[in-house]
Amino acid sequence: xxxxPRRRTxxxxxxxxxxxxxxxxxxxxxxxxxxxVSAVLANLKFNLISDTGQKVTAADYKGKVVILYFGYTHxxxxxxxxxxxxxEAVKELGPQGKDVQILxxxxxxxxxxxxxxxxxxxxxxxxxxxxxxxxxxxEDVAKRYHVAYQLGKKDKSGQYVVDHSAAIYVFDKDGRxxxxxxxxxxxxxxxxxxxxxxxx
Numbered sequence: 001x002x003x004x005p006r007r008r009t010x011x012x013x014x015x016x017x018x019x020x021x022x023x024x025x026x027x028x029x030x031x032x033x034x035x036x037v038s039a040v041l042a043n044l045k046f047n048l049i050s051d052t053g054q055k056v057t058a059a060d061y062k063g064k065v066v067i068l069y070f071g072y073t074h075x076x077x078x079x080x081x082x083x084x085x086x087x088e089a090v091k092e093l094g095p096q097g098k099d100v101q102i103l104x105x106x107x108x109x110x111x112x113x114x115x116x117x118x119x120x121x122x123x124x125x126x127x128x129x130x131x132x133x134x135x136x137x138x139e140d141v142a143k144r145y146h147v148a149y150q151l152g153k154k155d156k157s158g159q160y161v162v163d164h165s166a167a168i169y170v171f172d173k174d175g176r177x178x179x180x181x182x183x184x185x186x187x188x189x190x191x192x193x194x195x196x197x198x199x200x
Contacts, residue, residue, distance in 0.1 A: 050129055
């Protein structure tokens with residue numbers, strides 16, 4: 001096919017521009033809205049009991065992006081706010097949400113019985129599961145992720161608050177620790193980062 005010089009120059013320039021754009025896209029690094037702590041965050045690992053009474057480990061959630069949170073059902077503010085944010089993020093993912101698992105480890109096993117924990121997590125999202133265990137089991141997992149928690153003094157009715165860290169930890173589909181956020185992390189930021197992990 002014979003092309004006039006002007007047409008040939010135009011086509012070559014267009015091809016070069018397309019190639020440059022493609023190479024640039026290939027070289028782009030992922031942008032995270034949450035903090036990328038993959039260099040220091042421990043991989044997902046635990047031996048606990050799910051809110052359905054089953055013994056579970058990290059292996060049971062392999063293949064899903066896992067969002068791990070430590071809280072308790074009697075929490076007056078931070079826990080329900082965080083769980084609501086996580087639930088909304090999963091909902092906004094649409095069909096992709098089925099590949100995300102929210103895990104809430106109870107830091108109040110004495111009051112968070114399995115039925116209470118189950119009702120609490122399911123009230124937020126079908127993709128949420130509560131985890132519990134012996135006080136030692138929970139302490140071991142908390143230490144792994146540098147989570148601090150402390151039971152407050154009981155009032156006259158025997159109720160108390162539990163002061164605890166409010167971080168959320170995000171793991172990729174192979175259980176590798178990647179990101180950390182907080183109760184203040186906006187829903188769009190969670191959605192953005194989880195989508196990238198789902199695409200990997």
